[in-house]
Amino acid sequence: MFAPRFGYHRVSSVAEAGALLREHPGAKLLAGGHSLIPVLKLRLAEPPALIDIGRLAELKGISVEGEAVRIGALTTHAELAASADLEEHAPALAEAAGMIGDPAVRNRGTIGGNVAHADPASDLPTVLLALDASFEIVGADGERTVAAADFFQGMMATALGDDDLLTAVVLPARPPGQGQAYAKFAHPASRYAVIGVAATLEVNDGVCSAAAVAAGGLVPVPTRAPSVEQALVGEPAAGDAIATAASQIGTDLGDDLIGDLFASAEYRKAVAGVYVQQALATAAERIG
Amino acid sequence: MSSKIFGSGIRRREDPRLVTGGAAYTDDITLPGMVYAAMLRSPHAHARIDDVDVSAAAAAEGVLAVYPGADTEDALQPVPTAWLLPDSDLQVAPYPAIAKDTVRYVGDIVAVVVAESRYQAYDALDLIAVDYDPLPAVTHPQQATEPDAPQLHEGISGNQALHWTVAGGDIDAAFADAEVVVKERIVQQRLIPNAMETRAAVAQYRQASGELTFWNTTQNPHIARFICSAVTGIPEDRLRVIAPEVGGGFGSKIAVYPADFVTIFCSMRLGRPVKWTETRSENYQATTHGRDHVQEVELAATKDGKITGLRCTVWAGLGAYLSTAAPGIPTILHGLMLSGVYDIPAVKEDVFGAYTNATPVEAYRGAGRPEATFMLERLVDKLANELEMDPAEVRRRNLIPRFEDGHDVITGLTYDSGDYPAALDKLLDHAGYDDLRRQQAEARNEGRYLGIGLSTYVEICGLGPSQVAGAIGFQGGLWESAIIRFHPSGKVHVFIGASPHGQGEETTFAQIVASEVGVSPEDVRVFHGDTDNTPMGWGTYGSRTTAVGGAALALTARKIKEKAKIVAAHLLEAAVEDIDYEDGNFFVKGSPDRGKTIQDIALMANVSWDMPEGVESGLEASTFYDPPNFTFPFGAHLAVVEVHPQTGQVKLERYIAVDDCGPQINPVIVAGQVHGGVVQGIGQALWEEAVYDDSGQLVTGTMLDYAMPRADRLPEIEVLSTVTPSPHHPIGVKGIGEAGTIASTVTVYNAVLDALQPLGVDSVAMPLTPERVWRAIQESGGD
């Protein structure tokens, strides 16, 4: 397919990118391009210009800073999946990144581009929500940090304004004894998540002391599952207790479920619990 | 050279160019001065065109021309169908290359842009303003024939393109007397062939000489030449069609398409070489689809499982217009195979071919036979369930016993040879069938849903005797021809009319020649796919290339050998009848060490210094081979699946194929055909479906929506074979290209339904998506 014409600016600093965004209303940021280029090829968007931030070294890489893991917006899915730091401090994120698309896609697609696109069937937003990530944004009025719960606002909609640039995603490092997992039901064609569930579990004295569960693919914005989480706390992190808690997911999803040709809303709602259960069971196995 | 080359799994000679990027497919061809065409396609399934304004597009940067239907209507004849099925009340609707007044499916061409670059051509498409007046649409084949359905073509009542019947035996008595009747309504969903190379064309028209060279992604360049000549008016002698490297076809590159003629038209008008290459989205809309049958089937049987009758009505969606071979697919290639490998005394089928507001339907790997096999094999499983008999046992009770030289079946065909019990036995034995059933019982006790699916099949290929082609309305012959030419050094050129496109016949054809005349296959070059330097051929489809083309080649090689024997006798000063032959050596009986090699003889024949009296110079022969009958490959397949009852997800655990295509020229290539065919059929069972919404929009419009089989969702395919030569074929071979697909859809389907049997589920629509399986489980009240 053949994209429409657009202008092109390759920038060498975040500041330059910000200035160009303000100068060219409607311009789009180009990182790995794996969300944007397909849209352009299908002529579903016709931005006047692309601002290529793909070479900004300052936006690349993963660093552990005390209790926090900082991930530059240009870090690729392949880098996330292969990161020893993430394996230690945020294994569910590495796991989910390794399930995105396919290896060639993971070599180009970036965490920043992925979350800015905010496709409800995407994998990373779900995990980042479960892990209580926050997002560092540079805008016209300077820098700000937005929590995951506030960042994802709707289908393909985020807290990013027209002039904003996402620079990094920051996660609390996994506390000792926490298990994490991501379970996915991939669409057979697109490989996007029909259902994606991220879970973390902590156990003290044989009972669950903390749990976080987030679900994606099911509703327009990835959502936490407070009913499931609450049902787990104080229960043994195993077998029946997990199954019982997982069965609460329907309450958390509400009524605005996504349905499409492959999987109706009714079906998604009915089988979401299987994936919640799977994510929790795997997270429980990984404790310790 | 050893005659052992026949049957040897040698590496393919095609591959070095293909693994290095050295092969040229149609889109890889660039000519000086070449410009690019892009088609504006209808976004509506059915609409009147009130106005097409091309002025802005024509003025756009780089644009040479924009032609709407008004420009082509006199220059291009309507697109023809090449299968005028008799006794079917066939109604052929006018099929303009570019629609002028009405569009009838999403993808109908409305205008063409030619520009200096492809990007510019696509930019200009956005500038064409078309005023459409949308009309109601119908895409479902059965609904299209209902009284209040939107009508596609003036004068064709009820959208009925054809009504064809096949019958044999006393079907009414069979059902009146039946002890058991099982019924099923089956939807063979519409499929998108998805050859990895989309369609493309390069037209180079020389206005000075009136000659056209046309590179095209075609399975049948000679048919393409014939039809292009008829539509464009360029005489056949000035029209050269080249099928360069072709990246798969599966039936979708049989048809000669509107876009092909339009590309030629553009080159004729502009005097420039014009290239057109489909995008994948365009391919989904405009390149022919497959299947699209609704089948109502019933099977009559005795209480001990003997089948006494099969009766069905089929509504076959043909799309908005009749594609090149469309009328023959759901009829001849389908209905005549109704009784399969079983001895069934009575059959009857009514086929209603319907025009629908959808992409035209053509042959798609298997073409009619998978749909027939599915009906029969599904109902055999239902019968087994009804009688509480093992499905393998029911099959065994009905199989036609082994035959070596002809067996008449109730549809009027004479199968060539078969040993169906042997194939089934080999399958069950290899699978460890009894063990599998035990494992299944244990799994059920543990609450796991394991399923075992079986299918047998027989297919019709090696199409076919030309006399039969005429009788069934095929507007061409079905013979093949070959030329073998020896050069002075003993190297060989083979020219053949068939046109392989991935199947590897450059290799297997060389193996046939090498084994017949005793040269090394490395010394044989095979030329195909260019109408200017190959003899006439009727194309590669219906698993006929090796079965018919290979026969032509073997017979030609035998002519070479006969002539060589005469020359050898002369050179050895012996009588022809005293000459023996072994592995390329001609010698006087008892003296193999003082013989003449085929190379010696090739040299002498070419220099012609000392030839026998009355024998022409050169060592060259040709044959036109018109087969006396079709060939009938067969086999038996088995699948093991596990169904996840909470999600409805199906995991294919094992797949075993036993196929009999006669003697195998190259068993590695045969296995490759089986692997690919099986997986394509699995795709239909589990994943693939072209879906239109109520307004006729193709909802599965890209590879993001249409699920193709991928490596990570498949098990190893276990491939076995039996060998039953065709009695009427010079080298006994039958064809293998479609076998896998014909058997595998229903095999996997039967396995899934077998898994669900304890839940009381006895029917689920294909593809068996998780939701459909889950829903069936919910509705059955189980789990």
Next chain:
Amino acid sequence: MKVPVSIQINGRLYESEVEPRKLLVHFIRDLDNLTGTKVGCDTSQCGACTVLLDGVAVKSCTCLAVQADGAEVTTIEGLAQNGELHPLQEAFWNKHGLQCGFCTPGMIFASHELLRTNPDPTDEEIRHGLEGNLCRCTGYQNIVRSVREAADIMNADTQDGGEG
């Protein structure tokens, strides 16, 4: 608007001015004789266009030529060295890992990527490694065998190198 780019392809530097919208795959294919890289879809699903960009596999239909400015690209034409086929090319040939050949260049680079990151994969890992590449002819079975054989050859070569 055109933008200057210089891209090294198979060891040779190509410098030209391109429209920013031009895809890397079109840039490559528009060069003389470098048509081995294929376009099989328009949604990044099929992988026929896979090439190496600075040594890692990417889908060149989902990358603009301007993004590859200054990079090194390897296409199927550049994989054989000194007239010797790469072990993957050899193995695809040996194991009948291709039929029509259209997906093959991309399939070889997907395999290349897999073996780069996992030199001794199991069959299941091979199947997962090929999840982004579609083939309609082979049912993937002989592709899996081809990758297995190439891995064995490459691992043997590495061992020989280490010992010698």
